[in-house]
Amino acid sequence: MSPLRSTDHVVVVGAGLAGWRFSEALRQQGFDGLITLIGDEHHPPYDRPPLSKNVLLGKWDVGHTLLATDELVASNEVKLRLGRSATALDVETTTVTLDNGDIVRGTYVVVATGTRARRLSFSAESAIHTIRTRDDLERLSETLAGLAPHSVIAIIGGGFIGAEAATALHTRGFEPLVLEVAERPLLGVLGADVSAWLESLAKDAGVELRSSQHIVDVSARDGGFVISFANGEELFAAAVIEGAGAVVNTEWLASSTLSIDNGVVVSRDLMAADRVGAIGDVAHFQWEGPTGVEPVRIEHWQVAVDHAAHLAHYLMTGASPAAPLIPYFWSDQYGKKIQVLGHPRPSDEVTMVHGSINDAKWVALYSRGGAVTGIVALSQPRALMLSKVLLDTPTNLDHALTLAPWAN
Numbered sequence: 001m002s003p004l005r006s007t008d009h010v011v012v013v014g015a016g017l018a019g020w021r022f023s024e025a026l027r028q029q030g031f032d033g034l035i036t037l038i039g040d041e042h043h044p045p046y047d048r049p050p051l052s053k054n055v056l057l058g059k060w061d062v063g064h065t066l067l068a069t070d071e072l073v074a075s076n077e078v079k080l081r082l083g084r085s086a087t088a089l090d091v092e093t094t095t096v097t098l099d100n101g102d103i104v105r106g107t108y109v110v111v112a113t114g115t116r117a118r119r120l121s122f123s124a125e126s127a128i129h130t131i132r133t134r135d136d137l138e139r140l141s142e143t144l145a146g147l148a149p150h151s152v153i154a155i156i157g158g159g160f161i162g163a164e165a166a167t168a169l170h171t172r173g174f175e176p177l178v179l180e181v182a183e184r185p186l187l188g189v190l191g192a193d194v195s196a197w198l199e200s201l202a203k204d205a206g207v208e209l210r211s212s213q214h215i216v217d218v219s220a221r222d223g224g225f226v227i228s229f230a231n232g233e234e235l236f237a238a239a240v241i242e243g244a245g246a247v248v249n250t251e252w253l254a255s256s257t258l259s260i261d262n263g264v265v266v267s268r269d270l271m272a273a274d275r276v277g278a279i280g281d282v283a284h285f286q287w288e289g290p291t292g293v294e295p296v297r298i299e300h301w302q303v304a305v306d307h308a309a310h311l312a313h314y315l316m317t318g319a320s321p322a323a324p325l326i327p328y329f330w331s332d333q334y335g336k337k338i339q340v341l342g343h344p345r346p347s348d349e350v351t352m353v354h355g356s357i358n359d360a361k362w363v364a365l366y367s368r369g370g371a372v373t374g375i376v377a378l379s380q381p382r383a384l385m386l387s388k389v390l391l392d393t394p395t396n397l398d399h400a401l402t403l404a405p406w407a408n
């Protein structure tokens, strides 16, 4: 790959975290050609994690999440085209078509279109809230402003977003009721052991969580909502929020020649074609993990940031960055901080190595075939970061237990 030149025009589609950080990284690495950043939201790039935390708590105005201030947009010389969806990509000519018929022709295109909230098809769908965008939060804030204290707010889904929403709403004096379809929240993400260790967090925080909840419909009634379950039971809530995961935004690429399979399939250097890359939540990439190269798509803030730096480096130098990507994720829920390093599978073996469940402070190692694949910590940020060394280079579980970096 020949490095980018001043005459190049890089068109970035998706004005979220990955698209913005990539544009910044290109400038930091010396690119002085044109950058156009296209986004379908009307807002300049902003950060999503605070939406379900400080914004929903009412501590931050939603504008506080802004990443691309006017000054940064100007100093980075990024041409923003907001409120416009890309509807097609011609890979050969690196040409993007917009929903108003405009054509934006670059010499390189970077796909950073992320994911959107998964919708469950219920009768009252249009009145059910999601927590994905600034506009979602503005709409939810309006609803909350009209509710009496202690109103029951049903949260469908006990995953990360659902738990964070419940935490914030409980703090604000509402009565969140978390309805989880699985036997336990996070069972399919963190596996049987760790999800069991986390099970009591909601209860300890005074939040009601019901597992194995099979909802068949949510309908509007008497100014609120009736939630109907498969067993015939019904429940009334003043408002309903869905936290049912995310769907990858690749429909606009259907007519392109890119390989689409649970995201845009890219190489180790995040390239989907000769002059097309993909980064962030939308990228299905080749990750060099502790047990070998595996195709993954990861919806983590830090992965989007690392992808942005990686692809900018690759396009500017033609070389891969030296540092390996170690996925990192955090979630603030029920008054605790869950942190995950690596990309463990729910079926991996789990060994608690530090702290105890009773204290709700611990560190656990995930391993597969004897190799450490991930580290999960509950409210032990220092011990977690000290343990990162176990993922910097592949480490055998027995050796990790001897090293015990978490205890330093």
Ligand SMILES: Cc1cc2nc3c(=O)[nH]c(=O)nc-3n(C[C@H](O)[C@H](O)[C@H](O)COP(=O)(O)OP(=O)(O)OC[C@H]3O[C@@H](n4cnc5c(N)ncnc54)[C@H](O)[C@@H]3O)c2cc1C
Pocket: 013, 014, 015, 016, 017, 018, 019, 038, 039, 040, 041, 047, 048, 049, 050, 051, 052, 084, 085, 086, 087, 112, 113, 114, 115, 116, 131, 132, 133, 161, 249, 252, 279, 280, 281, 282, 298, 299, 300, 301, 302, 304, 328, 329, 330, 331, 332
């Ligand atoms: C409420 C919330 C809380 C979170 N909390 C955490 C957390 O605590 N820790 C953590 O690690 N991660 C967290 N995340 C995940 C993290 O925010 C994402 O991994 C990150 O935003 C991914 O960035 P991205 O740029 O790839 O995608 P996005 O942020 O989704 O940005 C993609 C952008 O592209 C736009 N777009 C889509 N299609 C088109 C199109 N055809 N044309 C033009 N534009 C388009 C989208 O509207 C969007 O603006 C959270 C996410 C949410 C929603």
